[in-house]
Amino acid sequence: MSDTGISLPGAGGGFNYADLLDRLTINAAKPLTTLEAQQKSYTAKLSAFGTLQNVLSSFKSSATALSATGLFHKLQISTSGTDVLSASIGTGAVAGTWKVNVKALAAAQALATGTQASSNTSIGEGSVQIALGKLDANGNFVANTDKGGTLNISSPKNTMEDIRDAINKDSKLGVDATIVDNGSGKQLVLTSKESSESSIMKITVTDSGSGTGLSDMLNYDPEAAGASNMKQTVAAKNAEIEVNGITITRPNNNFSDAIPGITLNVTGIGASTVTVRGGNKSEATTAIQGFVTAFNKMQTEFDNLSSFDAAAEDPNNRTKAPLNGDSTLRNIRNQMRTGINGAVLGTIGISIDEKGVMKIDDKKLSDALDKDPAAVAKLFSGSDAEIADKSLDVKPGIANSLIATITDIIDKGMLKNAKAGVESSIKTLEKKHSAMEISIQAEVDRYKAQFSAMDVLMTKMNGTMNYLTQQFEALNSKN
Template identity: 35%
Template sequence: MATISSLGVGSNLDLATLLTQLQTAESQPLVALQAKAKSYTTKLSAYGTIQSALSTLQTAAKKLGDPALFQNVTGTPTVSGILAASATDASAAGNYTIDVSRLAQPQTVISAGQADSKTAIGNGKITIDFGQITGGTLDPATGKYTGATFTADASQPAKSITIDPTNNTLEGIRTAINNAKAGVTASIVNDGSGTPNRLVLTSSTTGEKSSMRISVDGDAPLQGLLNNDPAGTQNLKQTSVAQNALLNVNGIDVTSSTNTVKEAIQGATLTLVNTGKTGLSLKENTASVKTAITDFVNAYNALQSTAKSLTAYDATTKTSSALTGDSTLRNLQTRIRQALTTPQSGGDMKVLTEIGVAFQKDGTLAVDSTKLDKALSTNLKAVANLFSSATGSTGGYGKQIDAIVTDLNTGALKVASDGVTSTIKQLDTQYDAMQVRVDSTVARYKAQFNQLDVMINSMNNTKAYLTQQFNAINGTKS
């Protein structure tokens, strides 16, 4: 069948414009579906915004629901540079005098110098065990004991290290000891002498039970380098003695194998830095609690503000927001507010207004800082019970709001979001099906217009031919 390259050329009619107008008319249902899908997409995005605001509220609630927040104690030494202190038990609060007379340290021993760290020394098995050196006399010049006793610590099993031709140099021995993770750190120090390379062994732990006893079963040179028994043959020089930390807390002597001293003050940890005497003030960290409460109030108000903007109605333009009249959001707000206005049980304080947190006429929360400060300073335990009851319990506003948000995210809000998502998918399917129908209808119109164009063009050609013939006949007669 004959065709026309451009619609309307054959008939001299504006068929292209007419086809466009028909296509626009046929596509109106598609426009309606697009608008509907857009509204649902906007609603889904709004639910996402609500979920984000709820997440912020839940984070703030979790913090208040953690009992550790209210047990946090800050330590302030009167003299800096001696120790640091922290506590997670409010019972540790108080003032202390602490005198650190000695820090804990590990034992360090060094070998005789070797001319070359890459020359083979000998093969064998090195055994290292740990324990305590008692009695005897230590010669500071030689770093060796006379008349001492070594008592192995059963809680620290002996470690064995094999030295063979693959690692029997000073460097190889160093690497083998470190790779064995035997509780010893090995290094090589060059002292600049004629035999400068010295193997340095340092216990990985501090305390008087971190002294090393090293025995070698193997070649004589290896034995001569490393055999070291504080109660017998000593081929290594001790440069640092294994010792406990010694301190006095309020007149009571305390010993610790490490410089991190736990429970010398019940519920507190002291980190020793240097020797010296200092006062220490341990106080309940009410500032962090106040910040957490303020953050919770701000998170709740942010949720309210978000909800307000998503449900607003502009009477002038008669325009609704994404969640105007949405029951899911309304029920969500109601559940959270009801939880925050339900009195807690089992404590001196039962409602938020007792700590200066109160609802305003616009539905937001406000904090009376003076009243909150007083509550925190006079009865922190009651404030703690208000937000976070005993471990394992579900009482306390912090725990309850945390649980409600989890329930909403996995329940009502998820159901609503999933419903909107399902509707959007259905609209997409409808749109695709309708697009096929519109395309088919427009294609039919176009084919009909093309036929019309061809027909009129043919008629015009016939007319022109007949006119020519009639003119010729008339010319002949004349």
């Protein structure tokens, strides 16, 4: 409302019109003060509903964490010897124990040339065919046609270093080449890029011209390894393990299907025990503790939002919380109490005392999770991992029931409607406030105009009176 202070043109008759106008303005504004108090009350109520929604959402989140059956059925894997193997768990794994004995690690074949005084000396010219394959039961080499290839070596690119570079440049060959200094000279070492007995090398050299330097250095026939110029320094080998006495081989050290749903990566020779246990007790316990904490926080907020200070001696100082006596809060509180089945929760060590505080008997909860995690999962989610037919009519469980109730309250039910009602009331009061301000200002302006006119009239009357007085005084003086 605009400033009600005025400046009257005079003070006819000595009357203080400005003071009277101020008092009339204050009296006219009293309904506005009442309206502003109502606005403040509704704004506080809307804020309280926002707080209520937040605490319900937090409790819903804690219930959501408990609604997934995987929380209780999550498998854990461990091994007794990490120096022998590591294990990871995937889809299809089941609880159990497996004795694993690592008999051999996979190895890639390595071949070495004879010692040369220098790696920069020209060796010879010709073609070098590198094949990768395996030896069959009769000792005959069977090439893998998808691997290998042929190099053409010619001057001046025909030193040991040139041959190394040419091999490494051609990724299709499936071979890595390095030069090793053994203290007496240089050796070219070829290593298959893949381990296993299916990646054995066969190197066939066809010399150009009369020289045999290239074939003297590089020829290798796995069917007659002893007569070959290159010597095998590492034999190609498959990885071999025994799982509960059953022998299993693989071309590398990764066994992804030896045990369903479990991947083994062998790193050493020896024995290890792989154990898979059902239920992640630690995560389940943490989720249940979070649920209890969120419930207690929600109850505390319910109390704060509906409190009444009845202990104050002066009745005028007895303050009420924004939702004191509010039916929406009362109904929501009742729905939350109904959703918490205290008798059922008591079977796993969760209880609610006379003050409404939820507590956990740690030992009883621990025993319940150890004894039957599926039963605990069913209590919260209403189903367990054993139920494959999703069309079965299974009760939703405490967590899922609370989630559905809170979702309905916030998105479609009473809280949404209550907030909408308060917001509508606030808008209505804002319109009334604006209209009342305009009305009060108009009334003040009307008083001001009336007082101004009266002041002018009184001034004129005073002037006339003074004139008449002067005339009478003049007549008296003549007499």
